[in-house]
Amino acid sequence: MKRIAVLTSGGDSPGMNAAIRAVVRKANFHGVEVMGIYHGYEGFIEGRMELLDLGSVGGIIQRGGTKLFSSRCPKFKEEQYQLQGIEKMREAGVEGLVVIGGDGSYRGAMELTKKGFPSVGVPGTIDNDIPGTEYTIGFDTALNTVIESIDKIRDTATSHENSFVVEVMGRDAGDIALWAGLAAGAESILIPEEEFDIDDIVARIEHGIARGKKHSIIIVAEGVMAGNELAKILNEKANITTRVSVLGHIQRGGSPSARDRVLAGQFGAKAVEVLLEGRSGRAVGIKNHQLYDYDLEEAFSNKHKADLSLYTLSKELSI
Template sequence: MVKCIGVLTSGGDAPGMNGAVRAVARTCLNKGIKVYGVRLGFQGLFNGDFIEFDRTSTRNKINLGGTFLKSARFPEFKDPEVRKQAIEQMKKVGMEALVVIGGDGSYNGALKLTEMGVNCIGIPGTIDNDIPHTDHTIGFDTALNTIVDALDRLRDTSSSHQRCTILEVMGRYCGDLAINAGIAAGAEIIITSESGFDEAEVIERLKASKASDKTHAIVVITEHITDVNQLAKNIEVATGFETRANVLGHMQRGGRPSARDRVLGSRMGIYAVELLEAGKGGLCVSEVSGKITGLDITEVLSEKRVADNGIYEDAMKLR
């Protein structure tokens, strides 16, 4: 039976990570398992930057955004020698297994450690919802609500000034944020990597909208598709709509986690400990049709998640 487990957060922060860390810590303590928090992700694992948790360590953390364990990019972890040194740091405190909370890069690190004899379980913590085979990732719901709130505010001023407003949101490889936010906020146009981007088509649709006495418009677009400031200029010249571009940026990552993310993080954290207690590694925790389960990390990493075509088709019916 495992006697000591570590937990770290890696990659981009996501609201709800603290709830997952708290759940790992409290589940371990309730089972008599020693538990350490690892500061600064895999970098902290390499440096031996550990905090032994007790019952008070995760008190008043579930409601906080970001990650109190902090996160850091550490590409050096790809080097097997660096991983060996990290394992030696774990051995110094008796840490036998690890819970890794993050995205696909974090999953890769967890898989490599498992292959070297240290059981690891991944938990999907990323606002983009871009991890395959899970209904939702921790942080997605909070980020989505942040975007919808921003769109509601932008619509107020767009309507007042009869403008077209473009909002660029995160989700480079998966358009779930843009599609769901666009539907929820009643956007006229939603552009994602899955939908493709045709500037001429966008302009024609906005021309038609303006001709139908529509006095304002909202366009939601995922990042890295086009220069939104230049797009705004082109739309204004072609349609006569005064147009403004906005980039929401890292505001999408911050803020107190929604109830949905707090509960999801808690359930996933509990299950991760149960998997390690059963002697399993190389798995990631997923939500499938509302049920928490464990899947092979290799299988998950072999695919790229894209936005649900059904959701996008529904969005097109509402325009």
């Protein structure tokens, strides 16, 4: 290959810029040009791109978000637009594509592969919910953002002797809630992968009060229910008044952590290697600290599983 392209799609995550940088510099190292496609699959369809050289990706490794911007493009599910985008790429001499994103982005890459356009997926999502890889780009940074926020909320909870419900991102996956809750010492954690008992949450709060504790932190993933809804249930069920903090999109922003920068560098470089080896329809990931690539279809034919041993541990440590 003499020219490939890279795009970011779906929700942004810290470390995407570091991955873009890695794709460009790894490809350039092997004498391959890289076109940066703007606004995800929308830009792919319209051929909205420009050549990225070494200088154009300088100074972005520490920046959150994505230099190439991102968007969701429902019409890309239609074959006519997929073929239109492929034609635009071929007109520009692009022979392969690196897609940085989550589940929906991977599905787009798989469709392109089936139509003869080589594509490789790089996992970029704060939810850490891509099957086939233990970690995704952005998860570690988002996790640390949430933990820092919970630590600050606990200061207020302690000072005013209040209980707080903290709502975090995670529609279908509870990794942010689970890991942050364990790391920040939350009294209860609610995740989509595990049913919860409201009586158990109430009992934990009451047990804490009985031993002299004046505050508690409850973490709920948005996929379980809204924080305000949980607070209402607690008030109606046991007359427990709680304050609610919805962290929202602050979780997606910020300078990527060292871990995310290294992971992005590894993933971006690996994706280029896969394309240059003549393989496509692959995704890159990491397992047991080892970098590898696997069939893209595995990423959405299997279901993400939370580490429920952490869920059990959090209950044991929050007595």
